[in-house]
Amino acid sequence: MKNKRPQAPSVDASATTTSTDADVALGSAIRSARIERRLSLSSVAANTGISVGLLSQIERGISSPSVRVLRGICKELDVPLDYLIEASDRRQDETGRIIRKSDRRVVNFGSKKMLKEFLTTSETCELQLMEIWLEPGGGSGEQPYTHEGEECGVVLEGRMELYVDGERYLLGEGDSFQFDSTLPHKFQNLAETPTRILWVTTPAVW
Template sequence: MGKNPASTSAPRSKTAARKPAAAAPAPAAPLHEGIGQKLRQRRKVRQFSLSEVAARANISIGLLSQIERGLSAPSLRSLRQICQALEMPLGWLFESEDPQRAGEEQVVVRKPRRRRMVLGAAGMTKEILSPDTVPQLQLMRMIIHPEGRSGDSPNQHATGAKTGTVLAGRLGLEIDGRRYLLDQGDSFAFHATSQYRFWCEGDVDCDVLWAVTPALY
């Protein structure tokens, strides 16, 4: 009996179908380009001009401009000088972004990624809770250790306001010569043009949530 042509399966191709090659990932931006963006953003927050920062850092305006635009790779010495001029820790420049949360840093600050400033001489630690993308305001957490203080002389700023609440401990606050003692749960607000200073009252840490306009750091 002859074979039924319909029952005969077609021969398989010896060559397997090939999947399209995956697109190569886009090359990462050079490290110095990201550093330049952070320096420029910090300068804008501090409201410094290029010439002011260059003079304070003892570098040329042209070099600073090239660093900010990612056109020049700065030396470690130059970075230290610029960071000192901007009053920022050098380590802030090398904080890497989480690729799983790319882009959210424009809006969200995750707890492990808070930037910290340990002010040993003043006896306090500051954590920056808000992103740099909104320089009109800044939210901080300040932990003031016993005997820690903002300084013996009052501070004052040309514009803005300050407000906050005591999360733990006791805060001493002086505004235009008048002193206040704030306990846990108490809040405050005052114009930045006022002469002010603050300190930890007592022998336990004072934990304060502090907001300022505009951003300071």
């Protein structure tokens, strides 16, 4: 599935646009601090005097904040500058090995009533780990699909109907599965509540 290309966020002259590992680590630390305090992008941006687009760029490591902007962010988040620097240093050391919950990449499949949270990155590994959330009736779609590789997983909550190569399987909490991805397959939530699945594919496809 192809996602619509997002509109380019506005850029503030107080930040550069050269991305480095340090920028990514600092942005990740800022985003985590903001989420921990349950603050929105718009409120932090407004109270800091920058655009939402710029703050989003900073959190994604696309832009480097000026000292003035960084101080404003610290004031709004009520954290000392040293806290963000130390947190960003830890994040930089974790690059390629650790993904914090607040840093997960999330894809919402809309009409399919399915949400995927990626626990690994496709850029650095062949193995891909996802946490999939299915709303009641949600799933991969009516038509089975195929791709290269293998996949496996375990139902953490709820109930799932899984079709593999024409065979139908009903899985409940704690049940696991494994199959060759070249076989036609599809899946759907059968519960009246959300179903949550820990799903592994190889190679990474997202």
